[in-house]
Amino acid sequence: MKLFPIRGGIHPEYRKDLTSEKAIVAMPMPAALYIPLQQHIGAPAEVLVAEGDLVKKGQMIARSQGAVSVPQHAPTSGRIMSVAEVAAPHPSGLPQKTIILEPDGKDEWGDLPEPIADPFAADPHAIHERVAQSGIVGMGGAAFPSAVKLNLGTQKKLEILLLNGAECEPYLTCDDRVMREYPGEVIDGARIMARALGTPRVVIGIEQNKPQAIEIMTRAASAFPEVEVVAVPVQYPMGSERHLVQAITGRETPARKLTADLGIVVHNVATARAVHHAVRFGRPLVARVVTVSGGAIRQPNNVLTPIGTKVADLVEFCGGFSARPESVVNGGPMMGQPLASLDAPVVKGTSGILALTAEEINDSPTSACIRCGSCVTVCPCGLSPVDMAAFIRKDNLDVAAKLGVMDCFSCGSCSYVCPSHIPLVHYFNYAKGVLRELESDRRKGERIKTLAETRTIRIEKAAEAKRAALAAKSKPAADAASSGNAGEAKATTEEKVNA
Amino acid sequence: MKKSGPFAHGFTSVQKTMFLVLLALTPATVFNLYLFGWPAILLFIVTVGACVAVEAACLSVAGKPVMATLADCSAILTGWLLAMSLPPWAPWWIGVLAAIFAIALTKHAFGGLGQNLFNPAMVGRTVMLISFPVAMTVWVAPHPLFSAGAPGLVEAFAITFGGSIPDTMSAASALGHIKTELSRGIPVTQSIGQMPDLMDMALGYRAGSMGETSALLILAGGLFLMAKRIISWHIPASMLGSLFLIAALFHAIDPTHFTSGTFHLLSGATFLGAFFIATDYVTSPVSKSGQIIFGIGVGLFTWSIRNFAGYPEGVAFAVLLMNSLTPIIDQYTRPRAFGRTRKGEPLPLEGKP
Ligand code: SF4
Ligand code: SF4
Numbered sequence: 075m076k077l078f079p080i081r082g083g084i085h086p087e088y089r090k091d092l093t094s095e096k097a098i099v100a101m102p103m104p105a106a107l108y109i110p111l112q113q114h115i116g117a118p119a120e121v122l123v124a125e126g127d128l129v130k131k132g133q134m135i136a137r138s139q140g141a142v143s144v145p146q147h148a149p150t151s152g153r154i155m156s157v158a159e160v161a162a163p164h165p166s167g168l169p170q171k172t173i174i175l176e177p178d179g180k181d182e183w184g185d186l187p188e189p190i191a192d193p194f195a196a197d198p199h200a201i202h203e204r205v206a207q208s209g210i211v212g213m214g215g216a217a218f219p220s221a222v223k224l225n226l227g228t229q230k231k232l233e234i235l236l237l238n239g240a241e242c243e244p245y246l247t248c249d250d251r252v253m254r255e256y257p258g259e260v261i262d263g264a265r266i267m268a269r270a271l272g273t274p275r276v277v278i279g280i281e282q283n284k285p286q287a288i289e290i291m292t293r294a295a296s297a298f299p300e301v302e303v304v305a306v307p308v309q310y311p312m313g314s315e316r317h318l319v320q321a322i323t324g325r326e327t328p329a330r331k332l333t334a335d336l337g338i339v340v341h342n343v344a345t346a347r348a349v350h351h352a353v354r355f356g357r358p359l360v361a362r363v364v365t366v367s368g369g370a371i372r373q374p375n376n377v378l379t380p381i382g383t384k385v386a387d388l389v390e391f392c393g394g395f396s397a398r399p400e401s402v403v404n405g406g407p408m409m410g411q412p413l414a415s416l417d418a419p420v421v422k423g424t425s426g427i428l429a430l431t432a433e434e435i436n437d438s439p440t441s442a443c444i445r446c447g448s449c450v451t452v453c454p455c456g457l458s459p460v461d462m463a464a465f466i467r468k469d470n471l472d473v474a475a476k477l478g479v480m481d482c483f484s485c486g487s488c489s490y491v492c493p494s495h496i497p498l499v500h501y502f503n504y505a506k507g508v509l510r511e512l513e514s515d516r517r518k519g520e521r522i523k524t525l526a527e528t529r530t531i532r533i534e535k536a537a538e539a540k541r542a543a544l545a546a547k548s549k550p551a552a553d554a555a556s557s558g559n560a561g562e563a564k565a566t567t568e569e570k571v572n573a
Numbered sequence: 574m575k576k577s578g579p580f581a582h583g584f585t586s587v588q589k590t591m592f593l594v595l596l597a598l599t600p601a602t603v604f605n606l607y608l609f610g611w612p613a614i615l616l617f618i619v620t621v622g623a624c625v626a627v628e629a630a631c632l633s634v635a636g637k638p639v640m641a642t643l644a645d646c647s648a649i650l651t652g653w654l655l656a657m658s659l660p661p662w663a664p665w666w667i668g669v670l671a672a673i674f675a676i677a678l679t680k681h682a683f684g685g686l687g688q689n690l691f692n693p694a695m696v697g698r699t700v701m702l703i704s705f706p707v708a709m710t711v712w713v714a715p716h717p718l719f720s721a722g723a724p725g726l727v728e729a730f731a732i733t734f735g736g737s738i739p740d741t742m743s744a745a746s747a748l749g750h751i752k753t754e755l756s757r758g759i760p761v762t763q764s765i766g767q768m769p770d771l772m773d774m775a776l777g778y779r780a781g782s783m784g785e786t787s788a789l790l791i792l793a794g795g796l797f798l799m800a801k802r803i804i805s806w807h808i809p810a811s812m813l814g815s816l817f818l819i820a821a822l823f824h825a826i827d828p829t830h831f832t833s834g835t836f837h838l839l840s841g842a843t844f845l846g847a848f849f850i851a852t853d854y855v856t857s858p859v860s861k862s863g864q865i866i867f868g869i870g871v872g873l874f875t876w877s878i879r880n881f882a883g884y885p886e887g888v889a890f891a892v893l894l895m896n897s898l899t900p901i902i903d904q905y906t907r908p909r910a911f912g913r914t915r916k917g918e919p920l921p922l923e924g925k926p
Contacts (some may be wrong), residue, residue, distance in 0.1 A: 081908075081911070084583070086581050087581065088582070165576065165577070195743040198740075201771065231699060244581060263598050290638060314914070316911065326911065326912055326920060328912045328913075328919040328920035328921065329910070329911070329912035329913045329919040330912075330918070330919050331912070331919065331922065335922055336922075403578075403580050407578070407579055407580040407581040408578060408580075408581060409578060409579070409812060410578060411578070412576065412577070412578070412579065414581070428580070432578050434580075434581070435581065436583075436584070437581065438582075438586065441587055441642075441645065441686075441758065442685060442686045442687040442688070442856055443687045444587055444590075444647075444686060444687045444854045445687055445854050445855045445856075445857075445859055446587070446590070446854040446859075447854065447858070447859035447860065447861075447864075450859045450860050450907075450908065451861065453870055453908070453909040454908040455910060456860065456908040456911050456913075457908070457910055458860070458907050458908065458910050459705040460859055461859075461903070461907070476917070477907070478910045478913070478917065481910055481911065481912070481913070484578070486578050486579030486581075489579050489582070490579050490581060490582055490583050491583050491585060492585075493585040493586050493587050493589070493590055494586075494587055494687075495582065495586070497577060499578060499579065500576070500577040503577060554809050
């Protein structure tokens with residue numbers, strides 16, 4: 075298949091060999107599981123259980139709230155200890171509402187929904203329904219509710235389901251292992267998703283640094299003419315949705331549009347496998363494969379981890395730390411988030427837990443920008459990080475916005491190459507945060523202004539009516555006009571590598 | 574703990590970059606120091622030392638960390654390039670004054686490393702050339718170290734610190750010679766016959782500043798930097814290409830007034846300029862398309878100045894001219910953002926950029 079070049083990008087040290095040959099192992103059930111109500115983009119789930127309740131594995135313990143939300147299920151059988159505030163797997167380490175479950179050791183499944191007998195004859199809505207019920211989110215890290223993304227076919231004519239097996243982040247090998255060990259499940263899940271989306275084609279994109287996965291998946295796909303495996307070049311951030319779409323189809327997703335507007339929907343390979351489980355066995359998403367790696371981990375591994383396992387327990391299972399980690403990261407080293415505490419749980423979007431040494435991170439004090447232009451050359455979004463950073467430093471966020479800082483998806487390529495070790499991504503995240511806030515303030519302000527204006531008009535109209543009434547002395551005062559205000563819907567597209 | 578990603582970094586640093594540039598300059602420098610002997614070595618030491626001293630002084634006045642910043646080697650590089658663009662037997666105070674102009678007035682007055690608009694070494698050289706046209710145009714023929722007639726260390730002190738160059742030793746640089754002869758009505762076709770042949774020019778056996786001689790060693794250093802990805806081909810290729818093409822064109826039209834493209838490439842500071850001066854990160858555009866425009870500009874200005882202005886060598890002026898345009902070039906050559914038109918509007922859905 076002819077591929078298309080993508081702009082910029084980098085070739086970091088991949089260090090995937092730490093875990094790429096380690097077969098997936100299931101970890102024993104920890105003493106307690108911590109299941110946050112929000113593990114996804116969108117509204118948090120609503121608790122269905124109370125302290126002391128006995129639950130079975132797979133039982134829904136929190137239901138989705140609103141259109142963009144997912145339910146949570148018990149990862150094993152046991153007793154609800156409490157619903158409490160626990161540190162979230164987020165750099166802030168701020169607590170969030172979490173269900174704490176004490177496993178009973180039996181790991182007994184509860185009543186699961188019936189398998190969908192023939193998904194390829196089933197109504198696409200039945201598949202959406204099932205995926206939504208099963209609490210599945212994008213497992214590449216974005217954690218966007220998968221059912222919402224599977225619904226796109228009802229609004230748009232779609233051509234391709236692009237399965238993202240690029241896994242372009244260094245260290246991570248969980249998708250690689252899933253493809254090598256469960257190729258049939260991944261492809262079946264993908265075909266089911268294609269059915270739900272109404273796409274006639276499935277393309278599976280895998281970076282060339284995973285030759286076994288490419289071979290195994292190609293063999294498994296050979297039975298299905300609509301499924302095609304494509305080896306894509308090793309180039310970070312190939313796993314970014316928009317860039318993978320461009321590499322494979324040559325089409326560039328316009329700013330503020332979705333790849334779906336081009337007729338292409340991207341899902342992660344692990345998500346496809348979760349869909350397979352949900353549709354074929356009625357099993358919700360209660361565990362995932364996590365790559366535990368980094369120079370400070372004694373036994374790096376790919377671990378099948380129950381959702382809600384404390385990072386500390388997972389690290390313990392991998393032999394603990396062999397050295398003091400400089401940072402512990404949730405996700406890959408390029409786009410992952412630092413963990414403030416090892417008490418944070420593994421969630422549905424956790425693709426990796428990396429304990430990195432100072433040498434691996436290779437950080438240095440920041441020095442002056444020498445205008446080398448490397449950041450401009452590598453930016454896969456065609457931005458000029460050096461200029462944006464200069465304006466952000468002067469607190470001139472308007473110009474930074476004009477230069478496109480909101481288009482930056484924090485891939486980290488610019489920070490990676492900067493010889494002066496300028497924390498460019500940090501600047502951009504800051505600017506994006508402030509600009510988003512300003513934007514929502516502005517909308518609020520506009521709403522208030524509209525309300526105020528409506529009120530003035532109403533008063534004026536009333537006054538006029540009164541005058542008219544006085545003048546005519548016979549006509550009754552007209553009713554003042556009233557007006558509503560339609561809230562503006564804000565479309566945000568959250569994007570993440572390996573979404 | 575590191576607060577924000579990425580949790581990985583390439584093996585680049587400012588210090589490493591500067592160090593590789595110095596390394597790339599070393600062969601040509603050593604060869605030229607050998608060629609021009611002790612006076613050149615003394616001037617080199619004085620100039621580099623002055624740059625480092627001025628840098629340290631400026632940093633401490635500005636209250637910035639002195640040792641940590643000196644370690645980035647940028648002052649050494651400036652001094653080094655400055656020394657290579659001065660007449661090798663120039664008196665010591667030329668080196669010191671040039672260092673003050675380069676480091677204090679061009680770099681630190683604008684805020685230090687990365688903030689200057691103009692290339693410090695070229696400002697240093699150019700100010701000297703304008704202020705002291707005589708001292709800055711005394712060239713000597715090569716006097717290799719330890720060869721017969723070469724000044725010993727003691728004589729060298731007299732030359733560098735006493736300011737006396739024996740008249741018999743001075744010579745004209747190739748570009749200067751052609752220009753002088755042309756002004757006396759002697760056509761290029763004739764005066765070029767009295768020049769060292771092009772091969773000698775390429776190897777460096779001729780009069781000139783250190784950076785002007787030995788184009789081949791400079792070229793080798795430049796290619797090394799490209800291989801190490803410190804510089805890219807964009808500026809050198811566009812500068813050399815445009816210089817060659819315009820020179821060749823006019824040479825074809827009127828060979829009595831215009832020297833050939835090859836002559837322009839091999840003479841003066843062309844190669845030093847193309848690989849080490851015009852490629853200075855700070856003072857050249859950051860985008861690749863901007864770098865090509867910049868390179869073409871330097872090439873064309875170099876040729877024009879060499880032919881039509883009062884000075885035989887134009888690289889320094891050309892670089893400075895283009896330096897002043899860099900902010901504008903940068904502004905108009907930003908890459909097109911992903912999913913957007915050049916104007917910054919989202920791409921139309923079905924259209925191609
Ligand atoms: S990579 Fe760093 S030093 Fe180079 S231009 Fe960008 S911000 Fe400046
Ligand atoms: S982090 Fe943003 S600005 Fe930097 S390279 Fe990635 S997309 Fe470009």
